Amino acid sequence: MIISSRDNPRVKRWAKLSEDGRFRRGEGRALLEGPHLVAALLQAGIKPVCVVVSEASDEERQLAAGSGAEVVEVSRAVMKAVCDAETPQGIAAEIEIPKPRLTKADSVFLEGIQDAGNVGAIIRTSAAFGIGSILLDSACADPWSPKVLRAGAGGHFALSIQVVPDLAKELAIFPGTLLCTVATGGRGLDAVGRAGRLGWVFGSEGRGLSAGALDEADLKITVPIAPGTESLNVAATAAVCLYSAFNRPAAGS
Amino acid sequence: MIISSRDNPRVKRWAKLSEDGRFRRGEGRALLEGPHLVAALLQAGIKPVCVVVSEASDEERQLAAGSGAEVVEVSRAVMKAVCDAETPQGIAAEIEIPKPRLTKADSVFLEGIQDAGNVGAIIRTSAAFGIGSILLDSACADPWSPKVLRAGAGGHFALSIQVVPDLAKELAIFPGTLLCTVATGGRGLDAVGRAGRLGWVFGSEGRGLSAGALDEADLKITVPIAPGTESLNVAATAAVCLYSAFNRPAAGS
Numbered sequence: 177m178i179i180s181s182r183d184n185p186r187v188k189r190w191a192k193l194s195e196d197g198r199f200r201r202g203e204g205r206a207l208l209e210g211p212h213l214v215a216a217l218l219q220a221g222i223k224p225v226c227v228v229v230s231e232a233s234d235e236e237r238q239l240a241a242g243s244g245a246e247v248v249e250v251s252r253a254v255m256k257a258v259c260d261a262e263t264p265q266g267i268a269a270e271i272e273i274p275k276p277r278l279t280k281a282d283s284v285f286l287e288g289i290q291d292a293g294n295v296g297a298i299i300r301t302s303a304a305f306g307i308g309s310i311l312l313d314s315a316c317a318d319p320w321s322p323k324v325l326r327a328g329a330g331g332h333f334a335l336s337i338q339v340v341p342d343l344a345k346e347l348a349i350f351p352g353t354l355l356c357t358v359a360t361g362g363r364g365l366d367a368v369g370r371a372g373r374l375g376w377v378f379g380s381e382g383r384g385l386s387a388g389a390l391d392e393a394d395l396k397i398t399v400p401i402a403p404g405t406e407s408l409n410v411a412a413t414a415a416v417c418l419y420s421a422f423n424r425p426a427a428g429s
Numbered sequence: 430m431i432i433s434s435r436d437n438p439r440v441k442r443w444a445k446l447s448e449d450g451r452f453r454r455g456e457g458r459a460l461l462e463g464p465h466l467v468a469a470l471l472q473a474g475i476k477p478v479c480v481v482v483s484e485a486s487d488e489e490r491q492l493a494a495g496s497g498a499e500v501v502e503v504s505r506a507v508m509k510a511v512c513d514a515e516t517p518q519g520i521a522a523e524i525e526i527p528k529p530r531l532t533k534a535d536s537v538f539l540e541g542i543q544d545a546g547n548v549g550a551i552i553r554t555s556a557a558f559g560i561g562s563i564l565l566d567s568a569c570a571d572p573w574s575p576k577v578l579r580a581g582a583g584g585h586f587a588l589s590i591q592v593v594p595d596l597a598k599e600l601a602i603f604p605g606t607l608l609c610t611v612a613t614g615g616r617g618l619d620a621v622g623r624a625g626r627l628g629w630v631f632g633s634e635g636r637g638l639s640a641g642a643l644d645e646a647d648l649k650i651t652v653p654i655a656p657g658t659e660s661l662n663v664a665a666t667a668a669v670c671l672y673s674a675f676n677r678p679a680a681g682s
């Protein structure tokens with residue numbers, strides 16, 4: 177049976193998971209759109225709650241069948257109603273938002289980064305460069321919103337993600353070297369030591385990091401740029417910093 | 430006099446400059462939105478054709494007055510009609526699209542990058558890391574569209590930007606070392622020499638670079654990522670590559 181009514185309670189629920197961050201947090205659920213994200217989820221060994229398909233391609237049908245979860249068929253209009261993308265693909269999945277997990281790998285902390293594209297890009301880049309966990313304050317874009325998921329391109333499932341009520345407190349108890357990035361006046365990336373666990377702190381481009389966050393810094397870091405030019409985008413700053421740490425020679429080498 | 434009719438021919442023209450890439454190219458004009466871009470334009474010593482203001486702040490009025498150009502006051506509704514931003518700011522400017530200029534600094538080449546946010550981010554990052562010129566093929570997002578301008582954050586006016594009909598031809602005549610970025614199998618960034626002019630070539634994430642572009646490569650470069658993780662976003666790849674070249678020790682040191 178194909179669900180074709182937007183008034184169907186499950187359809188209303190999926191749409192709300194897509195649109196409403198408070199509802200997502202309350203339910204502990206989110207909605208993934210498109211085969212790329214669903215494939216990344218399954219590759220990470222996570223089973224969705226259910227999979228929604230509509231005029232799915234062969235590849236999308238195989239993903240759905242291989243998910244081990246209930247597969248619900250919906251009309252094109254319903255798929256469009258529950259998805260954020262203007263032209264939704266043939267598959268979506270309702271998931272439980274993964275619980276944060278302990279890691280000894282490097283961490284990333286985000287403060288007040290409201291732009292969903294930037295938060296997603298930083299999640300993707302963090303996953304690519306071996307970061308173990310990302311902690312965000314609640315002023316950041318919701319990491320489980322459709323736009324952040326899209327920009328994250330599956331990175332969400334390669335690391336631990338946690339929205340925390342008090343970021344400064346998390347910084348204070350971080351058991352490693354805290355590197356706060358600042359637009360000007362910090363040390364260059366070669367000042368980052370070669371050993372030990374790193375915690376990178378990135379803030380909003382407009383306001384920079386709060387005094388509370390800066391107080392916790394073991395080191396302030398500035399990515400140097402050409403004289404007279406504008407600042408770097410925060411996602412570009414993160415890419416440069418995280419690559420530089422990922423690529424640093426091991427201690428003693 | 431305040432223009433308050435959307436049927437005013439100048440209003441229609443500004444809206445078309447905002448919405449229609451072909452019209453922009455035909456006219457050789459574009460529309461900048463917001464005080465940040467207008468300030469970057471003026472800082473680069475470029476005089477706009479005219480400045481449009483609506484309920485402008487003091488800062489925006491000062492920018493308008495300092496532009497040396499005609500200032501046109503419009504109603505809020507007209508400003509909303511001509512701007513791409515959902516909540517337009519109080520100032521916009523019609524500009525002549527700057528002519529490409531000769532440079533001996535490093536260059537960036539973009540092939541088939543359709544995402545406006547990525548093209549804008551790469552322009553911003555290129556400006557920050559001292560790139561002299563960016564050449565894009567016509568499959569890329571229009572660099573003078575509102576979304577690319579917004580993501581470029583003023584970087585547009587720090588370097589030469591040119592949309593070219595035949596990118597492979599431009600690569601063939603580039604007088605320096607051409608570095609084509611590939612998702613896998615290329616050399617690391619330490620393979621980039623310390624002397625001479627560099628040309629970085631970035632392609633779409635989905636398809637990668639064309640065979641024609643790869644044929645021109647002096648070196649294929651891959652930014653290494655953690656095993657088992659997804660690929661990097663093209664703007665993150667560009668940030669890492671351009672920083673690495675900007676920050677490389679001078680030849681002989």
